[in-house]
Amino acid sequence: MSKSVQNHRITHPKSPLTCEIAVIGSGPGGAITACLLAEAGRDVLLIEEGSYFSLESCRAFSQAELEQKYRNGGLTAAFGKPKIQYVEGRCVGGGSEINSGLYHRTPPEILEKWQTEFAVESLTEAELLPHFEACEQAVTVCKLPGKPPLASLKLHQGAVSLGWQSLEVPRWFRYQAQTDPAVTPKGTRQSMTQTFIPRAIDAGCKLLTNTRINFIRKQGKQWFIKGNYIPDYQSKQAVEIQAKTLFICCGAIQTPALLRRSGITKNIGNSLQMHSTVKVIAQFNEIVNSKDMGVPVHQVKEFSPRFSFGCSISSPPYLAVGMTDHPQYKHEVDQNWQKMAIYYAMITGQGQGSVRCLPGFRDPLVRYHLTQQDLKDLSEALQKLSQLLFEAGAKILYPSISNFPRLTQPNDLKHIPDLLPKSQTNLMTVHVMSSCPMGENLEKCAANSFGKVHGFDNLYISDASLLCTAPGVNPQGSIMAITRRNVLKFLGKL
């Protein structure tokens, strides 16, 4: 932790804390909001439930990271048929500290859909462009300057061979200068603790970590924010914060949960969306994996927006967990993990879910309903991904369907049913959004076109909850650009 962060971090909060603007949640939405407001000279307090960890505090995608930085240790699921496992960050920097940093701008057709169906104002591609560019510069979005991981190249080769569109996705990453283009380059992942949070602190923003907010209440012209400061497992201290303006940036699950706990429920937590994802472990004859494989960067967008494909983190522990769906072949991971990699097929989907608070419990209940069309899309996506992987030279495929036969030749693809079996299919997602959509359509939207909660003064949402629907691509580029746009509007600079 830098000296500047140490100096601006509140370690023993004395109630009531007062500030002009309180920002709850320090993921991309909260960190950018706090940064831009502080840089505009506002008195800002950034509140985070998790602890402050540097990016180097643990190995990326490791068990230690799961324990340190994930909410509920990564054991979170949306209930439905089938269940969908999802993950959220719970640390300073939020989801930006635990993801791959793959970056996309919001597709223009999605922006058009949001304007038409949700009546979002001033959200054309041209209007968002300066915000995309500013955020891309701030987090160093760039393409890999050297050779991509072999497993990533396999996906690309399979797509090219079939004549399907495949692209290298840029990442938030600061690469080390290198001269050998045949080597996968090293560098530093970028995240909020590397970028916007130090900027916010340098501009005078105060940081209160380890503080869970239980509810918010408006009294007169002030927002009263009540929570608990929990620096360790042994101690807990009640905290009250008073602020004139409040930004809630806790992510697509925790933002609606906090609002609903506080009695604010209109269009809140009713329209959750996620990119449901089915995985396949592919086994090749040659080596495609290594201990320092890095993040695969190719995605196949031939069937976008319905579904797209990519390659996942494929370390031996992840491979071994994936292979629990095929217990008779688990020895293959021990013997051949270097020839194996995990691939995914992700659908945009039409399903919706909800976020609800359960009386007497701290954590919200998340439910999700996949439509018949979603299940068909998942099945078709799995078939097409398997076809691609065979084309790329895969010898054996293990889909994430419990006790489903492994696929050893293209002819086996006909065994994949038109609707994936609900009781056996294991789905996951790393993209959750749209639980408090923005727009002027009062029947659907929780907040206005710039994130102000309908019916409440000085209360704003600024995170993935605002995205009207699932964008079909990694949403963090959209979250960052829309956050910047909304904060500049708040500051009267738009």
Next chain:
Amino acid sequence: MINQLFKNTASALCYSIIQQSGEPIHSSSVFPHNDVVRFVLQQHNRMPDYLRFPIVFLTLLFNFWGFIVRGYPFSRQPHTMRWCQISAWKNAPISICRDLMRFYESLVVLCWKSEQIKELN
């Protein structure tokens, strides 16, 4: 007492899953089984609060199920008998039985393999 019985059953489950993987530890000075059990119990403590009691309840039911079917609670069975019970629950028609086994198996495998990687490094 219930808490201890839960920990004993969870521990027995972890040991059985590790033993079934049949993989030797590379160094005699390392015995990570208890680290795995500790990780699984810590993860249980981290999971959403409304799920913690159902996991405890189902784990105790799983232990008692061994007594009903085989005359011994799961935690006191020999390994082969334990593995038969795990397999039966993994393939049970009731999804919560499969989910419980998946919960334990995923965490044990993740931690066990991570320990192996650490040791190799």
